[in-house]
Amino acid sequence: MAATRQALSQAHPAKTNVLSVGLISVLILIISLQIWLLSASVNTSLGGHANVAWSAFYASLALFLVSLVTLSYLPLPIRVPIVVEREEAFTDAALAWRTLAISAVSLALSFAVWFMWSAIAVKLNDAGFGLTKNQLFWLTATPVILGSLLRIPYGLIVSRFGSRRSYAAVTLILLLPALGTGFAVQDPKTPYWVLLFWSAVTGIAGANFATSMATVTLWFPKQLQGSALGINGLGNLGVTIAQFTIPLVIGFSLLGGSEASPGAAVPSIHLGNAGFVWVPIILICTAAIWFGTKDYPAEPKTLASQLVAGRRLHTWVLSTLYFLTFGCFVAMGASLPLIIKEVFAAAPGGAPNPLLFAPWAAAIATVMRPLGGWLADKFGAGLITSISIATMAVGGFSLSAFLQPDAFGQFFAVILVICAAAGLGNGSVFKIIPLVLPKEAGAAIGIVSCLGALGGFVPPLLLGWTMGRLGSPAWAYTGMALFAILCLAVNGYFYHRRNSPSHC
Amino acid sequence: MKETEAPLTSKPAWAADFPIDRVEAQHVARREFAKYLIVVSGGLAAGSAWVAVRDKLFPHPPITGEHLICKKQEVPVGGTRAFTLPGSALPYILINLGNEEWRAFEQKCTHLSCAVFYQPHEGKIECPCHNGWFDARTGAPLQGPPQRPLPQLQLEIRGDDIFVVPSPHDAHAA
Numbered sequence: 001m002a003a004t005r006q007a008l009s010q011a012h013p014a015k016t017n018v019l020s021v022g023l024i025s026v027l028i029l030i031i032s033l034q035i036w037l038l039s040a041s042v043n044t045s046l047g048g049h050a051n052v053a054w055s056a057f058y059a060s061l062a063l064f065l066v067s068l069v070t071l072s073y074l075p076l077p078i079r080v081p082i083v084v085e086r087e088e089a090f091t092d093a094a095l096a097w098r099t100l101a102i103s104a105v106s107l108a109l110s111f112a113v114w115f116m117w118s119a120i121a122v123k124l125n126d127a128g129f130g131l132t133k134n135q136l137f138w139l140t141a142t143p144v145i146l147g148s149l150l151r152i153p154y155g156l157i158v159s160r161f162g163s164r165r166s167y168a169a170v171t172l173i174l175l176l177p178a179l180g181t182g183f184a185v186q187d188p189k190t191p192y193w194v195l196l197f198w199s200a201v202t203g204i205a206g207a208n209f210a211t212s213m214a215t216v217t218l219w220f221p222k223q224l225q226g227s228a229l230g231i232n233g234l235g236n237l238g239v240t241i242a243q244f245t246i247p248l249v250i251g252f253s254l255l256g257g258s259e260a261s262p263g264a265a266v267p268s269i270h271l272g273n274a275g276f277v278w279v280p281i282i283l284i285c286t287a288a289i290w291f292g293t294k295d296y297p298a299e300p301k302t303l304a305s306q307l308v309a310g311r312r313l314h315t316w317v318l319s320t321l322y323f324l325t326f327g328c329f330v331a332m333g334a335s336l337p338l339i340i341k342e343v344f345a346a347a348p349g350g351a352p353n354p355l356l357f358a359p360w361a362a363a364i365a366t367v368m369r370p371l372g373g374w375l376a377d378k379f380g381a382g383l384i385t386s387i388s389i390a391t392m393a394v395g396g397f398s399l400s401a402f403l404q405p406d407a408f409g410q411f412f413a414v415i416l417v418i419c420a421a422a423g424l425g426n427g428s429v430f431k432i433i434p435l436v437l438p439k440e441a442g443a444a445i446g447i448v449s450c451l452g453a454l455g456g457f458v459p460p461l462l463l464g465w466t467m468g469r470l471g472s473p474a475w476a477y478t479g480m481a482l483f484a485i486l487c488l489a490v491n492g493y494f495y496h497r498r499n500s501p502s503h504c
Numbered sequence: 505m506k507e508t509e510a511p512l513t514s515k516p517a518w519a520a521d522f523p524i525d526r527v528e529a530q531h532v533a534r535r536e537f538a539k540y541l542i543v544v545s546g547g548l549a550a551g552s553a554w555v556a557v558r559d560k561l562f563p564h565p566p567i568t569g570e571h572l573i574c575k576k577q578e579v580p581v582g583g584t585r586a587f588t589l590p591g592s593a594l595p596y597i598l599i600n601l602g603n604e605e606w607r608a609f610e611q612k613c614t615h616l617s618c619a620v621f622y623q624p625h626e627g628k629i630e631c632p633c634h635n636g637w638f639d640a641r642t643g644a645p646l647q648g649p650p651q652r653p654l655p656q657l658q659l660e661i662r663g664d665d666i667f668v669v670p671s672p673h674d675a676h677a678a
Contacts, residue, residue, distance in 0.1 A: 013527040020534035027541040034548035041555045046614070047652040053556040057549070064549040067542045074535055397553060400560040474560035 009076045016075035023070050030063045037063075054401050061394065088221035096219040099163075099293045100228055103212050106171050106285040107235025110208035112242040113174050113278050117143055117199045119246035120185055120274050124195075127269045128188030135192055139199045147206020148453035155210035155446020156306050162295030163215040170204070170211050172286045175279060177202040182275025209235070210449050214442035217434045218296040223377055226431030230373025233426065236366040240359065249273040301439075309440035309447060314502065317494055318433055318444070319451040321385065324487045325425030327455025328392060328480070329365035332415050332422075333358040335460040342467055346405040357412060364416055365423035372427025381431040381504050382496030388425035389491060392418050393484035400474040432495055435504045567657070571668045573598055573608070576661070582624030586611065589668065596657060597622065598666065599629075599640060606666060608657040609643050615650040629654065 008016055041056035090096070118140040124131055131139075157166045180198045184190050213229060220228040250273050309315050337354035345351045376384045395418040402411035433448060434441040459480065466475040495504050571589055579585050581602040586595060595611040599622050609629065613620050618633035622640060629638040636648030643654035658671035 013525070013531040017527060017530050017534060020531070020538060024534060024538050024541065027538060027545065031541060031545050031548065034545060034552070038548055038552050038555070041552055043651060045555050045559060050556070050559045053552070053559075057552040057556040060549045060552040064545045067545040071539070071542055074538055075531065397557065400557050403560060472560060472563065474557065478557055478561065 004073060005076060008073075011075070013075075019073075020075060023074060026070060027067055030067050034060050034063050054398075087223050090221045090224065092219070095294065096228075099219050100216055100231060102285070102288045102292050103167065103216050104232050104235050106167070106289060107208060107212040107232060108238035108241060109278065109281050109285050110171070110174065110205045110212070111235055111238025112245070113178060113238075113282075114143055114147055114202060114205035115239045115242045116181065116246060116274050116278070117202055119242055120181070120271060123247075123250060123269060123271060124185065127185070127271045129190075129195075131192065139195060142196060142199045143203040143206060144453070145457075146200055146203025148450050150204060150207035151210040151450040151453070152443070152446040154207040155214050155442045155444070155449070156303055158211055158214035158218070158442045159298075159301045159306060160303055162300065163218055164289060164293050164295045167208075167211050167215050167293070168286050168289040170208050171282060171289055174205055174208075174282045177205060178275045178278045178282060180275070182272040182279075185274065186270075186272035206453070210442075210446040213430070213445045213449065215293075215296075217441050217445070218298070222435060225434050226373035226376035226381060226427060227370065228373070229430045230370035230427040233369040233373075233430070234366065236362075236369070240363060240366075243359070245277065246274045249277045306440055306443040309437060309443035312437060312440065312444070314436045314494070315440075315444045315447050317490060318429060318436075319448045321389070321429045321487055321491055322426070322448045322452035323455040324392070324484060325388065325422045325429055326449075326452035327459055328396075329361055329419040329422040330456030331459030331463075332419055333361035334456065335463045336361070336415075338460065338464060338467075339473060340408075343403050343473065344405055344408045344411070347408050348406055352408055352412075361415060361419045365419040365426065368420045368423025369427040372424035373431055374427075375424065376428035376431040380496075381428045381435065382491065382494075384428035385425055385432070385491050386488060386496045388421045388428065389484050389488045391421035392425070393481045393488060395421065396477050396484060397481035399477040403472070403474060432504055436495075436502045567668065567670050569670070570660070573666045573668060575664045576666060577664065582622075584622045595619070598659075601627070601640060604661075605641075606659050606661065607640060607643075608659055608668065609638075609654040610656075612654075613650055614645070614652040614654060615648070620654065 008019070037056040037060045041053040044052040121136045121139050124136065124139075154170060157170075160166075177198060180201060184194050184198045212232060212235065216228050216232045217225060250270050336358045340351055340354050372384060372388065395414050398414050399411065399418075402408075402414065429448075430445075433444050437444045459476070462479070463473055463476040466479070467473050494500055494502055497503060567589065573587050574585060579598060579600045581600050583600050585598045587598060588595060596608055597611045597620075599607045599609070601607060609620075611619050613631040613633065613636055615631065615634060615636055618631050620629050620631045620636075620638065622628075623630050626637075627640050628646065629640050629643075631637070631648065631650065634649045636650040637646040638644065638650070638654050639646055643656045645651060645653060657668050660667045660669045
């Protein structure tokens, strides 16, 4: 395609004009087909056969995509000089990759600690606590909210105090929630406010994401940052690790002294282990960061110079994009139980079990993240972000077609496609941050990841509201698709458009 | 020294008035036209999207409950009676086909929503606007511009009373 454009830009206008006429004929053909499809779908949908309308829409969309491709073959308006991008030097590769490996593992640990309360909460009442559903909800929600908000200061400190010291410190203080939670949940007589206090302290673990990302971004050159940040993002798998490890370790006694006597009627649960199990890993990770990495050799920046990030338009644009891509896959998993209850309860063969399906949404998004970063390095972050958001828009829109009890398979397949696209988008959006805000990257990462994490909270509420008020979840999915189209336009304007000053 | 006049410009006057070559002007115009066509194509795709999702966003409320229209004696054989259902402004007609056969259709032609009338001699329903004809038993289009059948209501006759009842098709869809 690039070769075609290059040839076109050097051809005489008389020649390219003939080509334009050819393209215009193709476009007119495409539009005629689309008009035919539209009239056919209007006719059949008025007659009560909505399925034809969906097929007609996909056909029309495919034709539109073909017409978008012809845009690339249009003769250029001016003779654009071809710019060759110079690759940045990558001097300290070994140290950089080592930093990345240590950082990703420590991040997985942080995520595991962050989500330990959601694993503990389901067992609390089995261990002798008498808590209401509402109290349990707040025990799991408090760390998420606090962790998201704390990401802003946690992103700031890296360029002020150095990456090694900041990251080692924030990892070491994870001991506080791990030990505190461990001792608090051991005793069923612990009052609720103490539990809530320790769940709030656990929130600091979620903020490590910003410190970790800001550390990794320092060490890698531009052309590798997407891959590096994407690989670091694999630390999200810590959530899955916590979900599998904690139910295992609370089954036996780690610290000897057990309060439940053997042979008692109550099955012995050592809830404290859910906190204690992380202590040795925290110590190992802190040591690895302290001895295995270095402070990035750069002048420490003042906090004031970092806070400028809040005044940059790019910070907020990127926050919007990340709000969509990150919030979306969290919401897809979180809202699955609600949707299954409302729509698929009458599915043939019984309602599907949400606990069986929800974790896949998060898993596929996490795994796709490094791929998104790598593709962004290779083909441009703007392009990959556009593709991922467009897929999310079409997917979110298509979900409405499968809101029937007998279509759960297709519905869930579309959810997985959306989550995979969201994962790609997470990787490529994060590559854009250090590219357009090289000086305030740490602070910007803090703000963007804070809003993204809070983004997971809004869509499930919206979904519940639309179902209660407007009678159909189709409204929420269509709204999501429209928001995605808005983001597509914003991304196109700032990062994908060839002539944009921040094209990347 | 005699003052020299400014040298004549090498370009003729028309070139100052029309400084852009024809081919270059065409180049711009065709590019713009092609882009415009792409926007139209996107608009048509969006229109198709709207048609597809419209039924999901605004589902048709099915007819609920039973509604008395009138007594049998009030409509002679070959006669009709217009009525509406509570909570809706849609006009319907009740038709007495004879032989104890009764039908109720929406009174809007499926072409351009003109009012339709029963022609007892033909046994058909006529739309006078564009000479469209429907089968009075099934509502199927027979002739003229309409492509879709007239929407039909489910009737139930109990003694002398004629009722509209929820149709089994609607119950399945809901």
